[in-house]
Each structure stands twice: as C-alpha cells, then as structure tokens.
Amino acid sequence: MKMTKLLALVLVIALAVCAFAACGGNDTEEPKTNLEGVNPDTGDDSNVNVDGVDPAPVATELGKTTLVMGTNAEFEPFEYRDNDEIVGYDVETAKAIADFVDMDFDIEDMAFDSLITALNSGQIDMVVAGMSVTEERLEEVNFSNPYYRAAQVIIVPKEGATVASSADLAGKKIGVQEGTTGDIYVEENVENADLNRFKKAVDAAIDLANGRLDAVVLDEQPALRIVAQNDALTVLDEALTEEEYAIAVRKDNPELLNAINACLDDLAETGKKDELLEKYGLSVDDAE
Amino acid sequence: MNGILLWFSEFGASFAESFEKNLIRQDRWLSLLRGLGMTVELTVGAILLGTVLGILLCLMKLSSVKPLSAFAKGYIRVFRGTPLVVQLLIIYFGVFGSIQALRFVPKEVAAIVAFGLNSGAYIAELLRGGIVSVDQGQVEAGRSLGLSSWQTMRYIVLPQGIKIAFPTYTQEFIVLIKETAIAGYIALEDLTKKGDIIRSRTFSPWLPLLTVAVIYLVITTALEIIFGRVERRLRESDNR
Amino acid sequence: MTTDSIIEVRGLVKKFGEVEVLRGITENVRRGEVVAIIGPSGSGKSTFLRCLNLLEQPTEGSVIIDGVDITDRRTNINKLRQEMGMVFQHFNLFPHLKVIDNITLAPVKLKLEKDKTHARETAMRLLERVGLGDKAESYPVQLSGGQKQRIAIARALAMNPKIMLFDEPTSALDPEMVGEVLKVMADLAKEGMTMVIVTHEMGFAREVADRVLFMDGGIIAEQGPPEKLFSDPQNSRTKEFLSKVL
Numbered sequence A: 001m002k003m004t005k006l007l008a009l010v011l012v013i014a015l016a017v018c019a020f021a022a023c024g025g026n027d028t029e030e031p032k033t034n035l036e037g038v039n040p041d042t043g044d045d046s047n048v049n050v051d052g053v054d055p056a057p058v059a060t061e062l063g064k065t066t067l068v069m070g071t072n073a074e075f076e077p078f079e080y081r082d083n084d085e086i087v088g089y090d091v092e093t094a095k096a097i098a099d100f101v102d103m104d105f106d107i108e109d110m111a112f113d114s115l116i117t118a119l120n121s122g123q124i125d126m127v128v129a130g131m132s133v134t135e136e137r138l139e140e141v142n143f144s145n146p147y148y149r150a151a152q153v154i155i156v157p158k159e160g161a162t163v164a165s166s167a168d169l170a171g172k173k174i175g176v177q178e179g180t181t182g183d184i185y186v187e188e189n190v191e192n193a194d195l196n197r198f199k200k201a202v203d204a205a206i207d208l209a210n211g212r213l214d215a216v217v218l219d220e221q222p223a224l225r226i227v228a229q230n231d232a233l234t235v236l237d238e239a240l241t242e243e244e245y246a247i248a249v250r251k252d253n254p255e256l257l258n259a260i261n262a263c264l265d266d267l268a269e270t271g272k273k274d275e276l277l278e279k280y281g282l283s284v285d286d287a288e
Numbered sequence B: 001m002n003g004i005l006l007w008f009s010e011f012g013a014s015f016a017e018s019f020e021k022n023l024i025r026q027d028r029w030l031s032l033l034r035g036l037g038m039t040v041e042l043t044v045g046a047i048l049l050g051t052v053l054g055i056l057l058c059l060m061k062l063s064s065v066k067p068l069s070a071f072a073k074g075y076i077r078v079f080r081g082t083p084l085v086v087q088l089l090i091i092y093f094g095v096f097g098s099i100q101a102l103r104f105v106p107k108e109v110a111a112i113v114a115f116g117l118n119s120g121a122y123i124a125e126l127l128r129g130g131i132v133s134v135d136q137g138q139v140e141a142g143r144s145l146g147l148s149s150w151q152t153m154r155y156i157v158l159p160q161g162i163k164i165a166f167p168t169y170t171q172e173f174i175v176l177i178k179e180t181a182i183a184g185y186i187a188l189e190d191l192t193k194k195g196d197i198i199r200s201r202t203f204s205p206w207l208p209l210l211t212v213a214v215i216y217l218v219i220t221t222a223l224e225i226i227f228g229r230v231e232r233r234l235r236e237s238d239n240r
Numbered sequence C: 001m002t003t004d005s006i007i008e009v010r011g012l013v014k015k016f017g018e019v020e021v022l023r024g025i026t027e028n029v030r031r032g033e034v035v036a037i038i039g040p041s042g043s044g045k046s047t048f049l050r051c052l053n054l055l056e057q058p059t060e061g062s063v064i065i066d067g068v069d070i071t072d073r074r075t076n077i078n079k080l081r082q083e084m085g086m087v088f089q090h091f092n093l094f095p096h097l098k099v100i101d102n103i104t105l106a107p108v109k110l111k112l113e114k115d116k117t118h119a120r121e122t123a124m125r126l127l128e129r130v131g132l133g134d135k136a137e138s139y140p141v142q143l144s145g146g147q148k149q150r151i152a153i154a155r156a157l158a159m160n161p162k163i164m165l166f167d168e169p170t171s172a173l174d175p176e177m178v179g180e181v182l183k184v185m186a187d188l189a190k191e192g193m194t195m196v197i198v199t200h201e202m203g204f205a206r207e208v209a210d211r212v213l214f215m216d217g218g219i220i221a222e223q224g225p226p227e228k229l230f231s232d233p234q235n236s237r238t239k240e241f242l243s244k245v246l
Helices: A002-027 A040-044 A056-062 A089-100 A112-120 A135-140 A181-189 A201-209 A220-228 A254-269 A272-279 B002-062 B066-081 B084-098 B107-132 B136-144 B149-186 B191-202 B207-239 C045-052 C077-082 C099-109 C116-129 C145-157 C175-190 C202-208 C226-231 C236-245
Strands: A066-071 A080-082 A085-087 A104-109 A148-150 A152-157 A173-177 A194-198 A215-219 A233-235 A243-245 C005-016 C019-030 C034-038 C060-065 C084-087 C163-167 C194-198 C211-216 C219-224
Touching (some): A066 A089, A066 A112, A112 A135, A152 A181, A152 A220, A194 A201, A201 B084, B002 B066, B002 B107, B066 B107, B084 B107, B136 B149, B136 C077, B149 B191, C005 C194, C019 C060, C045 C060, C084 C145, C116 C145, C145 C163, C175 C202, C211 C226
Parallel strands (some): A066 A104, C163 C194
Antiparallel strands (some): A080 A085, C005 C019, C005 C060
C-alpha cells in the first residue's frame, strides 16, 4: 500500500518537473532586450554591407561569438562526411553566413529528428540540413527564404520491385528517415504502411537492398546519391511532394534571420550560389 | 504570493497544452502503449532466450571438458566486453541481413536474438556466481551417496545456486527492460522509439521523453516490488 | 591378507602439491569391524578416510573395497560409493530439501528403490531408528546439530551400505548433543556394520571400536585394541597425544 502511494508521488513529481521544464524552456528564449547590444558602429555605416543589413547585431542577439550550425550529416550532397570532415552545399552556405555576420563557425552533427529541439533549447543557432518548410515546423521555428526546391521520391530495387508508383505503396514495407517529410508523408498519406523509421536514410537503403523493405521514401537528391552507389537500387520518376529547403532559426532571433536572408541574396547575386550548386552536382533549375 | 499564483496558472495552462499536443492529439498515448507492448515483447523474449543460453553457458564454463569451458569463456568475454548497440547492429544488419534464410525473419526476432545472446552471457556469470557459492560439502555429500556429478549438479547444487543467484537474476531482467531501448537503432518501435517519434513531430524536448521515462520507472519499480516479495518468500523457506 | 577384509589399503600416498599428507599407508579392515582413527590435527586422518571413497584421489597406492580396486580408472566409482555411506563433520544436509527428501533423493534417483513410495517407507523406518520419525517434513534449518547429524546417518543408511565412514561426526556439535549421535553409532556397530570413524571421542573409541589406529605425520604410528592402546601405548607420540586428550 505504501509503495503505491510512493509510486503515485514519483509520477506526479516527474510530470511536474516535465511540465515546468516544458513551459520554462520557452521562457528562457525570450527575445533579449538589446540594451547592451547597441552597436556603436551602426552610426557610421562602416560595417554595413551591400544589402544594407548590419551583421554585427547578430552576435549580440545570440550573446556569443560562434555561430553553430546544426545538421544531420547523412544527406549528400547537402551535408555528408568526407572522411571525418562534414562537407556539402549546406555547410558552405552556412560558413558563408558565419563570415557574413563576422562570427566563428561550428557544426553540430545530430539525428535529424532532434534538430528543431536542439535549436529551441539553444544548443545550435540555425538548422541547415536540407530541412523542408512545413506548417508544423513553422509553429516552432522561423524559416529563411527557401534556397532549394526538393521532392520526396521512392527508391525501389531494380529487380523484382513490388512498387511502381505511389499508388502501390499502400500496405507495403516502407523505410524512411525518422522525422523527415518522407516519414510524415508516408504516415499521413499511405494506408496500412508498415513504416520502418531509421535514424539514417542509409540504413533504410541497406534494408531495401537486402530485400527486407519494398520501398524507401526519401528526399530526391540524397536518394539519387544513394542509388548511384548501389547498383541494385533505382529511383522512381514520380515526385510525391513539392517542398522547399530553408534554414531554420529560433523565433526570437530576427536579426539572425535577416542576416541569413541577406546573405542568401548576396550569394545568389554574386554568382557564388551557382558555383556551389555546380560543385555539388545540383540543378540550377531547382535552386531558388 | 500573486506571482506564485500567476506562475501556477501559466504553468498549468502550458502544461495542459503540451500534454494535449504530445499525448492526446492523434492518439499519441496509444502509440506509446503499443511501444510499451514491443518493449515487453523484446524483454520477455530476450530473458527467456538468455536464461536457456545462460544455463547452458554456465554449465559449459563449469565443465571439465576443455573445449566447452573455453568456448563459454570466450563467448562471455565477447558479449560482455562489447557494447550491446554494436552487437544489435551486427546481428541485424550483418548476421540476419546477409544470411538468406534469416533475412525475412521479423525484426523483433533479430532484436530478441541480439538481446538474448547478450543477456545469456550475463546470466551465465550470475548463475555461476550462485553455483560456486554453494558449499563444497554439498557436492561431497551428493557424490558420497553415489550420485553422479551431473545428478549432484542437477538435484543439489543447481537448486541452491539458483536461489542464491535469484536477486541478481531479477536485476538482469530489469536491466534488460531498459537496454531494449536501443531497439530503435534497427527501426523497431519500442517505447523509447515511440516517444522519440512523438518528439520528432511535436518538437517538445520534455514531455514525450519524460512520459517514456516515467513509464519505465513505474514498470521497473513495480517489478522491484514484486521480485522483492518473491525473494522474501524464498528466504522464508530457509528460516522456517 | 585375510579373506574377510572388506577394505584393503596398499601403499597409499596422497600429496597436495608438494605437501605429502599421507606417506604410505597399508591397512586392512575386516568385515563387521569398527575401526576408530585418532591423532592430532593435520595428521592425515580425514584425508585417509576421504581416500577410501575417493573424495580425495590417491596420488599413489591402491584401495580395494570388497575385492574391487577403486583406484582403477575402469571402476564405476558412483556404484561403489553407494556401498559406502559417509557422515561429515558439518552434516552437509541439503538445505533446500525436507528431511524425508534428503533421505530419499539418492535412493530414488539411483533407482535403489522400486518407487518413491517404497523409498519413503524405508526412509521413515530409518528416521524411527534414529529417533526422529516426527521430523520427516521439517527442513534441516529447523533441526538442532545432533538431530541433523542423526538425519545425515539415516541418509547414508538409506543406500543400504556395506561400510560406513564417519569424519569427526561429533566435532561440530554442542556437548549435550554428542551423546545422541554416539548412541546411534553404537547401535549401528552392535548390528555388525563395518565402520571407520575419525574421532576425538576417546571414550567412545574405547567403548565401541574393535581397533584403534593412531595416525601421526601421514602414517599409522601405532594401532591395537582400544584397551591396549589407551592403557599401554608403545609409541612416544601416542603417549604424548593421549596424555593431552585423556
């Protein structure tokens, strides 16, 4: 009897702690009043770039000198590992943003489904991870202007495929990367799917290649890279969704958001963006 | 005073909102329950496999037949000396993935095998601990009556050794419940993974995982209580 | 060698590593004889006794029980041990089994008895004989030391042995319980059981034993009928030992 009461107590305490933290989490990220952040340089325009955005307040807004990019480096060609180094289109873009706001740069590589949580708890400052803009995500974070048009596609085995179009997906064994738009698409649009959520898209592809799955739903570009490295797999032509990649920032970081948009424009205007697209084998047509 | 009240009302509202979003909306609590079902399935499957394997390995290790004891020793070293996650990945992607006959075995079977193989190593050692702490005089008494070494083990040493090992064995069961939380690595949707999926949808850093934690806590605490009772009963039969 | 020797020991040597505990023992025990082994601690008494049923493996020499060389590898030692009951200093009852099951375990598992019912009947008879008929359903932990040892004797007798070995059966008992155990042993001797007893109970040895062996330093230093050995020891070590214990 005593034990039951104790259990109830433990439960209540745990839930209370959790709720406290849940609401506290939002409070801690309230916009910082810019009292000490008044930039003495703003007066003389010396630090203002061509787009008329002064980058200096970003460091003040964030209260630190290093800009931390959060990503999931399993998403070639946007972010992936070349040996131990994280490289890719998104990485170079993010580096350009850090230069643009005159801050040091760092990368945190984590599970894709943890990125927004990490952003809102302050572990990272921006998510540059081929992340598509969705309404659910917009409730939690702000997105920059989109920088790439993307789509979810279906990967199937070249031989003996049981899926030839999205209509065939119902009731099949489908692999996705947890928390991606592909995961959400299958969950919401495919009936009776046997959904297998992996932390890494590559692990889903492995299970597809050895016949345990019927199809994998994944973003187009990484899907193309995966099948390029695996002779047994191919990508269906059909696009399941129309999506746009953008950079996510906390809602209380308007300065950072402005600076990112300005930097993206800058990259486009100076031709740097086309260079990057070409370098990473991305289509200029899909860039925005 | 006012501030505290205000804090409580804000706290209450925000808690209610988070609760609705993470647990009620889209029947997410039901999803957690299904995850719990998977956790229980994995744990029970693994403890059964691990127990059978553990008894075999323990007897092999105690055996005077050199190859048997050497095998058991090696097995226990490997499975206790490497991370369970690594074992799970090797068994799922490697062993089950590359052997044609095993490839289409359901994932949970692969996971149960991985957890069971690992648990077998630990159970073998805790059983051995129980057995070697049985007084040598018991063996001598058995042998002097003409019982074979196997009969002595089976009827005299094992029953006592198992009793001694029981508390550690129940700990292994509880450890196993928590260890199955890595099943998500092979896209199995156990309790932890379900919480994680909710988190990936709601982006709430606290409520989904804390709910999961509380469920684990309730289960492990309940088991501790039950096992504690059983242990007491076992001891009482000694002191009657 | 007399034909009615039931135990024949030839040149028995036992070493534990470098330590020579038994240094060449040759001795016979006749059928129905009661032999007490006395001597200071560390003299090898217990080791000698344990070599008789191979709880210790002799390093050299042979032990022949009822015509069978038990040190021969081909001998079925389990079968032979059934014919030799052993009683230990610390009883070694099986704590997880009731008294009755302690007694019936081996006869049932070794198919000495037709079935469990017969085994229980035999066990009850033996319990009555050691005066503990009412303890059949008890667990060992509920019994006194003296009761435990009497159960241990009953357990050994349930195998219907030809020989009974006793390894200091009263040493772990409170003084007031020694008597009840010795009484059971004396009865057994009277019925003609062959017994080898390692003991510190000189009075008992004198009264019940047909022959007393005095062991010292891994050999039998002196032996003879109790009245002679106790009252007129020849060996100086025997004299010294007896002067301390008597």
